[in-house]
Amino acid sequence: MKRRIVTAVVWIAVCGLLVLAVSVIPAGTFQKLLGHAALLSVGLQQPEGSAEILSGWVTKPIAAAPGGALSEQRVILGEVTMQAVAAAPSAKVPEKQAGAGVVLTQQMSAGKTFVEGVAIKNNTKTAADIAAALAHKPKIEFDRNTDDIQVLITHTHTTECYLDYDAGFFNPDAQSRTDDATKNMVAVGERVAKELRQAGIGVIHDTEIHDQPYSSAYTHSRKAVEKYLEQYPSISVVLDIHRDAIYQSDGTRVKPTAVINGQKAAQMMIIVGMKNTKSVPNPHTAENLSFGAHLQQTLHAGYGGLMRPMVLADARYNQQLSNGMILVEVGSDVNTLEEALYSAELLGKGLVQTLKGL
DSSP states (O other), rough: HHHHHHHHHHHHHHHHHHHHHHHHHHHHHHHHHHHHHOOOOOOOOOOTTOOOOOOOOOOOOOOOTTTTTTTTTTETEEEESSSOOOOOOOOOOOOOTTOEEEEEEEEEEESOOOOOOOOOESSSSSSOHHHHHSOOOOSOOOTTTSEEEEEEEEEETTTOOOOOOOSEOOOOOOSBSSSOOOTTTTHHHHHHHHHHHHHTOOOEEEOOOOOGGGGGGHHHHHHHHHHHHHTTOOOEEEEEEEEEEOOOTSSSSSEEEEETEEEEEEEEEEEEOOOSSSSOOOOTTHHHHHHHHHHHHHHHHHTTSBBOOOEEEOOOTTGGOOTTTTEEEETTSSSBBHHHHHHHHHHHHHHHHHHHHH
């Protein structure tokens, strides 16, 4: 009998909360919020084929957003207009805890061999002709004189996030993933989208959480990209924006950092999936390589030191879906969000320049 009474009380409380929520949140947004509310505790895993990654993954639950995910966003057709994603100063440095790890701030090499300002790290068995890729105009059909949506920004590993302090160490309780869209990859993508909108380029930002569970992230994001490509046939560029994680064998985590115009920026890395076989087809490798090379060239020329070498990987990363689709890693898990947002601003500016120059 007591169990029935407790159950009844719980259901009354739940129903009361649902009624309250429905009364203050529009139906469409409420449905979206429910989709984001189921948080799963899954392990961290590096995207297939990514460069510079060592062993030692962290397995921590996703940090929940205060007040619930998307509590300060307006969701329309998957596009988010952020109300408060301005680059806030890094949080107060916490007390260093027992077992804290070392953060090594390092400006990683921009590359040793350049072809017209583009250095690559080729992790495939196929030779790449960068000069030819730069001489080729990628077939992305960008139109300067339209208000149509031409760029899609998505995040396969949506919940990846950054440190909120810059102290040369990370505490054991430091989060590497969160569903808080003002702190994870959604905030970074929105900063890129802001630059595109200011330049008059139509952009849609997919803010759906795809990495719950993490093992199915690329399957989930593929379905989202397919949906947007069908809904907006005018899309010519797709950016899948992530952040990296670079561990040394002793547990030290590397923070790839460059100083651009006197401000710290998280170094970035473009990844182009080159895998293309009969069983795993990818008809867009040449066009995506050309587009990635043009963007890399623009960013290297405009912001020296910002870019790590462009990686050619023996994988697809869903890039079989479209021309003009690349993956961009913005910093690592021990960069700060402030540094990542600054890099995202520069990425947006470089993308605008690249598109208008094609």
